Amino acid sequence: MDLGKRLIEALGFQTVFTIHIGGVNIAITETVVITWVVMALLIVVSFLVTRNLKEIPTGFQTILESFVEFLNNFSKEQFGHSYYIYAPYIGTIFLFLIVANLLPMFSPIGAFGRAPLFELKPPTRDINMTAALAIMTILIVIVGGFKKRGFKGWFKHLAEPIPMMVPFNLMEFIIKPMSLALRLFGNILGAFIIMQLIEAVAPIGIPPVFSLYFDIIDGLIQALVFTFLTSLYIAEAVE
Amino acid sequence: MDPIVAIGAGIAVLTGLGAGVGIGLATGKASDAISRQPEASGKIQSVFFLGIALAEATAIYGFVISILLIVMK
Numbered sequence: 110m111d112l113g114k115r116l117i118e119a120l121g122f123q124t125v126f127t128i129h130i131g132g133v134n135i136a137i138t139e140t141v142v143i144t145w146v147v148m149a150l151l152i153v154v155s156f157l158v159t160r161n162l163k164e165i166p167t168g169f170q171t172i173l174e175s176f177v178e179f180l181n182n183f184s185k186e187q188f189g190h191s192y193y194i195y196a197p198y199i200g201t202i203f204l205f206l207i208v209a210n211l212l213p214m215f216s217p218i219g220a221f222g223r224a225p226l227f228e229l230k231p232p233t234r235d236i237n238m239t240a241a242l243a244i245m246t247i248l249i250v251i252v253g254g255f256k257k258r259g260f261k262g263w264f265k266h267l268a269e270p271i272p273m274m275v276p277f278n279l280m281e282f283i284i285k286p287m288s289l290a291l292r293l294f295g296n297i298l299g300a301f302i303i304m305q306l307i308e309a310v311a312p313i314g315i316p317p318v319f320s321l322y323f324d325i326i327d328g329l330i331q332a333l334v335f336t337f338l339t340s341l342y343i344a345e346a347v348e
Numbered sequence: 349m350d351p352i353v354a355i356g357a358g359i360a361v362l363t364g365l366g367a368g369v370g371i372g373l374a375t376g377k378a379s380d381a382i383s384r385q386p387e388a389s390g391k392i393q394s395v396f397f398l399g400i401a402l403a404e405a406t407a408i409y410g411f412v413i414s415i416l417l418i419v420m421k
Binding site: 117120288291292294295296298299330333334337338341 | 401405412
């Protein structure tokens with residue numbers, strides 16, 4: 110297939126189905142469907158592994174407990190004593206991004222000139238998805254700031270250290286989510302495009318080697334960076 | 349594709365230069381710091397990851413702009 114055509118195809122989003130509500134058409138793209146798959150996976154797995162927890166952990170429960178403990182310690186270090194409000198959010202975003210970035214590894218590929226039955230493309234390659242995550246983060250930053258400083262105190266801290274800084278402090282609330290969203294989106298999309306090109310040029314033998322970096326390591330690092338920056342922004346607002 | 353668009357997209361991707369220099373500097377300084385104080389490697393690593401992510405963002409912005417140029421024409 111022509112490289113350019115394949116690239117344009119990979120960049121587009123197919124609409125799986127459309128919901129009609131009172132004359133408004135809501136297109137459900139494949140991004141949304143794959144996000145549902147990730148959500149279902151996370152919910153089912155969390156339900157299954159926490160079904161019968163014991164006082165003395167055995168088997169899988171030890172892994173679970175060490176993960177939760179790691180998360181709590183990380184949050185405690187970042188947010189101080191009110192960590193228990195924000196730790197679940199940080200953990201959820203981290204787990205979601207890991208699964209969302211690593212899921213495309215299990216996507217079936219076409220062989221013998223036949224197209225695969227379905228394709229799992231990373232949902233984070235859609236800027237709408239990453240923008241939603243970034244907006245969630247900045248909302249928590251704002252709400253956490255209100256909680257910490259009170260209504261008046263929050264507006265007062267916008268004018269610190271000098272009143273001239275107000276526009277710059279306000280600009281932060283646009284720049285922070287934008288850089289969060291664009292970083293995740295650009296990284297995942299870039300890795301995705303490179304993998305598409307490699308698979309188009311050399312479909313046998315070569316892709317798994319590159320997939321090791323572009324799918325696994327890049328996805329993990331970006332999940333880590335997004336979580337880390339999120340926790341940093343929240344910590345800055347609530348400390 | 350209009351040739352001028354292709355040239356523009358190519359120039360936009362040149363932002364990778366800055367990110368490369370930045371990440372190289374950060375890695376060099378981080379390995380310096382770890383070799384000087386191996387016991388602080390955990391803290392150095394977290395700062396290092398953060399710095400890399402921030403330095404890399406410039407390259408990503410250029411990349412996103414070049415993709416926009418190509419797709420939107």
